[in-house]
Amino acid sequence: MAAAPSMAAAIAASLPAPQAAPTPTAPTYDAIPASMAKAIDIETDIPVTSVQLDGLVVSKIVKHSREVQSSNAHGLLLGLDLDGTLEVSNSFALPHHFNDDEDKSTKGVARYQASMLRSLREVQVDDSVVGFYQAMPLGSFYSQTLVETQAVHQDKLRHGGVVVVHDISQGARGNASFRAFRLTKAFLDAYKKNNFSTDSLIVHRLTFSSIVEEIPLRIRTNPLLSSFLETLSAPAPTLAVDVKPSAATSTAAVPPSFSVLNLGSGNISRNLEQVIDALDNYRTEEGNLAYLQRQIAREKAKADAYVGKRKEENASRVAQGLAPLPEEDVSRLFKVPPEPSRLESMLLLGRIDATAKSLESTSSAGLVKMYAAKGSAGV
Structure with missing residues (x-):
């Protein structure tokens, strides 16, 4: 009986040692040459013809404009462009410093913007800037500050980006008014030359109506959000037994609005x-x-x-x-x-x-x- 363990040990020693599974090598990716970048990125050749706002973005802009209660509510729009549609899937507000000087305020906003984009990138959320939003009365849209900001965006972003204006005067009356704009090519040409003289306006055929062009905008809500809003607005039945049939429903979570009256x-x-x-x-x-x-x-x-x-x-x-006397300058x-x-x-x-x-x-x-x-x- 003592020979059995020795025989098993001998057989085990004669077998080849088990080999570890080979470690898969990490895949390598070749960088796209600069000369082929434009050929591969075909979206750059498709002009943006419409803007699509997600329901989350709309709620964020409305909430921000109500909290600030002024025309200083502004922020960045994030998303991507697909087949001529600029899909805005997220946004975040930018701080506004009232008591700081302009240089300090600009640096603070730049640091905050870089930090937010870095945090969104870490959690795998859209971090591509496609424009910015501004909450203000619609007539106040025509301001040099907003025009200068949009000119910088159209020069730096791939498709130029858009500015979404939320009319707070309409929002105070219960109407969610959102419109998308971008600067025209004629205005950008005059702006880059920094020449708005009478002759330049005539050459570029510029008037107040040709400073910006409006882009069609639509709002998209996913089925989950739509069902949630329907649940809030619909009355819920009560469970009491001794309640009259006429009062068998309770009030909705969202009370009716009589602002239209x-x-x-x-x-x-x-x-x-x-x-x-x-x-x-x-x-x-x-x-x-x-x-x-x-x-x-x-x-x-x-x-x-x-x-x-x-x-x-x-x-x-x-x-x-x-x-003759010499000619003078x-x-x-x-x-x-x-x-x-x-x-x-x-x-x-x-x-x-x-x-x-x-x-x-x-x-x-x-x-x-x-x-x-x-x-x-x-x-």
Whole structure:
């Protein structure tokens, strides 16, 4: 019996030793050559024709604009472009520093933006910037700050990006108003040259209506969110046995809104105030432009008079057989101011137009409500 273990040990020793499974080598990826990057990325050749906002993005923008209660609510839009549709799947708000200087505020926002994008990348969430959003009255969209920000985005981002404007005046009345814009090519050409003189506006055919172009926008909600909203708005049945059939349902989680019955007379007065303020600002800007034009005309008249007088002196000296006086650089003698930029006046005209259209829609809806209220009251 003692030979059995020794025989088993001998057999085990004669067998080949088990080999460990080979460790799979890590896959290697060759970098795409720079010359082939554009050929592979075919999405760059497809222009963006529409914008799609996810329901999460809409709720975030509305929440942010209500918390800030001013036109300083702004943030970045994240997503991707697919077959000409810019799909915005996420967003985050950017901080606004009230008491800091401009340089410190800009650096703080840049650090916060880099930190947020890095955190989103770590959790495998969309981190590609496709534009930014701004919550403000629609007429105030025409501002140099917003135009400059959008110009930087259209220069840096692949498809130029878009700016989504949330009209807080409509949101206060219970209407979620979202519109997507981007700068036109003619305006970008003049902006890059930093030339908004009268001749440049004529060459580029620029008016206040050709500063931006609107892109069709739609909102997408997934089935889970739609069912959740339906559950909140639908009344839930009660479980009590001794309840009358007429009261067998409880109230919904989302109470009914009667904001549509508001005649909106206060909104009309606010819109009128915005139109008057925009007109006052435009009149002030036109007064400044007129003053600069008169100053330029005076300096040019002085320069022309000096040149004419020098020509007469040289003609008389030549007639007397004397050498003419040397010609002098008129630009050194007379400082003719450059022609002022008309960008601000164009933006003010666009603000007046947008505010007037908002006033038109608000007043028309108010008139219809007033006639309905008058008819229902039997007056």
